[in-house]
Amino acid sequence: MKKISRYILVFITILAFAVAIPKLYWLAFEKPIQAPLVMYSCIDDGFMIQYYDQEFIRTDTKGNIYTRDEFELKLPLFYIRQLLINGTMPDTIKGVAMDVHEISRTKSSYRYRPLYKNAPDPGLYPLFESESGRANLEMPLDYFRIKERMEFVIASSNKVDERKTQMFTTVLNNRGFVFPSKMIAGLPTTRKTIDEGYIVIDDADQMFHVKMVEGEPYVKKVDVPEGLKFKRIECVDFKDRKYYSYLISDANELYILTQDDYELIKWPVEDFNPEIEELRIYGDLFNYTITLKGPNYLNITVLDDKYNKVDQYYDSWTALSETKAGKAAAFIFPAEIRMTDANSSFVNFYFERTKGFLWLILNVLLMAIHYTIIRKNGFKLKRNLIDFTVILITGIYGFLAVNFFQNKFFD
Amino acid sequence: MYKSVFYKEWIKTKWFLILLSLIGLLAVGNIFLKVQHNITFNGANKYWYLILFQNQLYFKSLKFVPLLIGLTIALIQYIPEIMDKRIKLTFHLPINEDKILLIMLGYGTFGLVVSFGLIFSFFSIMSSHYFGKEIVDAAIISVLPWFLAGLAAYFLAALVILEAIWKYRALYFIAAASFLLLFFEGGIAGSYSPVNFKLIILTLLISISLIFSAYRFRKGEM
Structure with missing residues (x-):
């Protein structure tokens, strides 16, 4: 003992x-180990790289060195505000007239980190009114959970709203929803331009789009190809309204779910590991730049606006274990x-x-x-x-x- | 004989145990007064939102309460024993020395479990009154390691106090403090769910650590 x-x-x-x-x-x-900033230039159709080594070094894949101004000129859509101030914004790029509103409308920025996925599930979500007719979204008085039914709990009394629960549960049942849910993905915030509700995966791995329109349930079943399952769905709120969400499949492929016609489109991005890699997607008028950032490397794929792959870049730096x-x-x-x-x-x-x-x-x-x-x-x-x-x-x-x-x- | 040891410990600690339990219950009461206040001023739906999506830990003022209770009870129970080396008298009683110590430790553990049980139950009941099950579950996962830390601190404090040589007392303190840090990592509500069971096992394991110090004590290492 x-x-x-x-x-x-x-x-x-x-x-x-x-x-x-x-x-x-x-x-x-x-x-601190600083990862380089790598962007795709729509002027040169090539990668522009900025990294820190005593001072900022701006270069490209051919080894040319640029001043800050020259560097920004190669990335006009990214540095548009600076170029407008300098008066150096080009009128047209690739024959397309540079319209500030159009540039802003097509611009999107998104970031996924593995710790978003590996996290406790809140379990309760607010369902916003999608068509309130108001300019701003309002926080609802209740929160929903999807267990044996879609239950709405009124926060002030901590009691279930039976009427609303019945209404949504019935519609979900009618659409073939199998309770409980396996995943609920959405943007539970009032700080978004409009509300598109939630993408919900049910117990039979079926996908549904659930929202509330004028107090009534809107439930749409999404056709998912046989055998395709998703481990993570990240909803987005972009001005161009091309798609509802990015989706990471069980096979670590990247998909988008298009707006209104609910088409699942696979993006040609390879070797994504959502357990350890951060994913950044930057979209503009011409391209989508998809950056997979691992502990000491970047793996970048560039797509055109039709989601075809146009270029790829890999860069790595000294790993922490290799430092003194x-x-x-x-x-x-x-x-x-x-x-x-x-x-x-x-x-x-x-x-x-x-x-x-x-x-x-x-x-x-x-x-x-x-x-x-x-x-x-x-x-x-x-x-x-x-x-x-x-x-x-x-x-x-x-x-x-x-x-x-x-x-x-x-x- | 066991009963009388138990009774002796009860005389030593009863008022502190009662007082500390009351302080714990008051701390919980204070948490829910604040919850009530926040709900009145911000609206329950907005307050739920802060908890669910902005990582507001409504229970965070409870963090060091069990630790404080565990440490205090250990001090009250074991400091008198080392003053004038009184515990040596106890060891002359006609029972196995380890058993006496385990009874003392058992008494303290029982007292703490009752005290923590009351505070924890009060906290759970109040949480369930104001919040949905999901919020309550995450809160319970988060406060559980704090209560375990209270028990672990009690066991380890007993070990440190009963050690007679200051050098080792300091070393045990360093080891004990490093270990207790594991219970206070922070993080978002519910983040301790994969590790709570392991912490329960570790806490049970160190409950018998006192035997080590007692052994040293009665072998005369001063």
């Missing part, structure tokens, strides 16, 4: 130190445990083993130090074999733990 109690304390200390010590280490030594601090960490820590993860909103024990075996050097060194400590105190070596094993495996954490909670009485 005494021995067990000691090993429990050792174990808990190892766990706590494997979280705390690397955290302090990175707090002290981590340097990273290399030193690989020597000190056999592994790290983090309670939080950049790609998840959940708290957990995120265990990450250090690449390579450099840390074994330190571990063996610590075993030698531990040996001298034991000898100095006159303990029996045989009784400390487990402690040596602990140090060999867990290194610095184990060394501290077994010496914090010393073994001396068990001789």
